[in-house]
Amino acid sequence: QSVLTQPPSVSGAPGQRVTVSCTGSSSNIGADYDVHWYQQLPGTAPKLLIYGNTNRPSGVPDRFSGSKSGTSASLAITGLQTEDEADYYCQSYDDSLSGWVFGEGTKLTVL
Amino acid sequence: QMQVVQSGAEVKKTGSSVKVSCKTSGYTFIYHYLHWVRQAPGQALEWMGWITLFNGDTNYAQQFQDRVTITRDRSMSTAYMELSSLRSEDTAMYFCALGPPTARYFQHWGQGTLVTVSS
Numbered sequence: 273q274s275v276l277t278q279p280p281s282v283s284g285a286p287g288q289r290v291t292v293s294c295t296g297s298s299s300n301i302g303a304d305y306d307v308h309w310y311q312q313l314p315g316t317a318p319k320l321l322i323y324g325n326t327n328r329p330s331g332v333p334d335r336f337s338g339s340k341s342g343t344s345a346s347l348a349i350t351g352l353q354t355e356d357e358a359d360y361y362c363q364s365y366d367d368s369l370s371g372w373v374f375g376e377g378t379k380l381t382v383l
Numbered sequence: 384q385m386q387v388v389q390s391g392a393e394v395k396k397t398g399s400s401v402k403v404s405c406k407t408s409g410y411t412f413i414y415h416y417l418h419w420v421r422q423a424p425g426q427a428l429e430w431m432g433w434i435t436l437f438n439g440d441t442n443y444a445q446q447f448q449d450r451v452t453i454t455r456d457r458s459m460s461t462a463y464m465e466l467s468s469l470r471s472e473d474t475a476m477y478f479c480a481l482g483p484p485t486a487r488y489f490q491h492w493g494q495g496t497l498v499t500v501s502s
C-alpha cells in the first residue's frame with residue numbers, strides 16, 4: 273500500500289487530454305516536498321518526466337505538464353499519442369518515513 | 384554520453400544473499416545520490432536506499448534497514464546493493480538511479496536487474 277494515492281488507470285482517445293492525480297498527506301506533499309513524475313513504458317526502466325512539480329527535463333515534450341496544490345499533484349497529458357501508453361508514477365519525500373515514496377502507478381491506455 | 388549500467392540477472396535460493404552492481408560513466412556524478420529502487424512483478428516502485436559516491440554515506444528505507452547494504456567503489460564509479468535473507472517476495476526488478484545532490488528525485492536510471500528467488 274503506497275503512501276501516495278493514484279488512480280489505477282486512465283484512458284483517452286488520440287488527441288485528447290487526460291490527467292493523473294496523486295494524493296498525499298501532511299507528511300509528504302502537504303509538507304511542501306516537491307512532486308516528481310515518471311513514465312515507464314512496458315518492459316523498460318522508468319524515465320523522469322516532470323521534476324520539481326512543474327519542470328520538464330530536456331527532451332520531454334511540452335504536451336506533458338505538472339501541477340501541485342495542497343496535499344495533491346496532477347500530471348496532464350495533452351494531444352494524446354499511442355506512444356504515451358505507459359505506467360505513470362508520482363514520487364515525493366515523506367517526513368514520517370524519512371524516505372522517498374512513490375504512488376501506486378497509473379496505467380494510461382490510449383483508445 | 385551518460386550511462387548507468389547494471390549487472391545481469393540473478394537466480395538465488397531462499398535464505399541466500401544477492402549483490403547487484405551499478406556502474407556510472409560519462410559524467411561526474413560524484414556528488415549525486417545513487418539510489419536503489421525495486422519493482423516486484425506487476426507492482427509499484429519501492430525505494431530501498433541511497434549512497435553518496437563522494438564519501439559513502441548511506442540511508443536506508445525502514446523496511447529494508449536490517450537486510451540491505453549499499454556500498455561503492457569510488458575509483459570505479461560503481462555502487463553495489465546487497466540484499467540478504469532472501470525470500471520469494473524479493474523476486475523483483477532492481478533499479479539503480481542517480482539523484483541530484485540538491486533535490487529528491489531520480490534523474491538517470493539503470494536498465495534494471497532481475498532477481499529471482501526460489502526454493
